[in-house]
Amino acid sequence: MQVKTDLMAELGLSVTEAARRAQIIGATIGVIADLGYRKATFAKIKERAGLSSTRMISYHFTNKAGLMQSVLSTVVETKNEFLKERTGGALDPADRPGYLRAHIETSIAFLRAYPQCVRVLTELAANADDADGWVMTKVLVDDMRVHGLARQLKQGQAEGVFGDFTPEVMAMSIAQAIDGVAAAHAADPSLDLEKYAREVADAFVKATAP
Structure with a gap:
């Protein structure tokens, strides 16, 4: 699922940051939809988003609560x-x-x-x-x-x-x-x-x- 970056850009994020956050949110939505909430680990989300490390998720969302709020x-x-x-x-x-x-x-x-x-x-x-x-x-x-x-x-x-x-x-x-x-x-x-x-x-x- 494509996630719009307009709102995130309005929050003061750079284009690159907004795009990365949108990429992670879209990947999270896909993982939850396919595997269920309990199996939506940062490792699975990293894999779906094509990220090099789960630390990139933590950098943008701090923790699971922050990510789920955005989702x-x-x-x-x-x-x-x-x-x-x-x-x-x-x-x-x-x-x-x-x-x-x-x-x-x-x-x-x-x-x-x-x-x-x-x-x-x-x-x-x-x-x-x-x-x-x-x-x-x-x-x-x-x-x-x-x-x-x-x-x-x-x-x-x-x-x-x-x-x-x-x-x-x-x-x-x-x-x-x-x-x-x-x-x-x-x-x-x-x-x-x-x-x-x-x-x-x-x-x-x-x-x-x-």
Whole structure:
């Protein structure tokens, strides 16, 4: 996976430093996606990135927690950019039903466009208790998958555009439905994701209607 260097350059890094960090993050994403979080050692990442020594990883990220923070931030930013591209940057957060549909359809489309990122998110969530990992991993993954959407649903209820339900329960149900599509797609890559996305979105737009 290619990792953009624009953001890192904005942090005051040189072009060379930004490129090296992006190379290491991309290699880490690939290793986690292929081998799983627990097997994503600095040695494996060094090998995937084509580095001469694991010290180059430590130089740029200090420790595993710092690296995983950057990996998660990159995946989150990739998904946000994907949403902007699919909606032409015109998605209005005030359009709660439209936001809900876009969230579901984009999350499912993301499965095909960035399968490595999806697997990395799953692995990070499953290993959030790693003492050497980034302490904020669970908080951010949960917010991305459930709590952020729950806030949108709650706000929509306050505005009268959504019906009566428990926002956290509905948001979790949506997340689990998307997870189910991910599992089905992993078992059968020929799955018609556009159809699944449309029908899952239709179901939850109806379920949340006033």
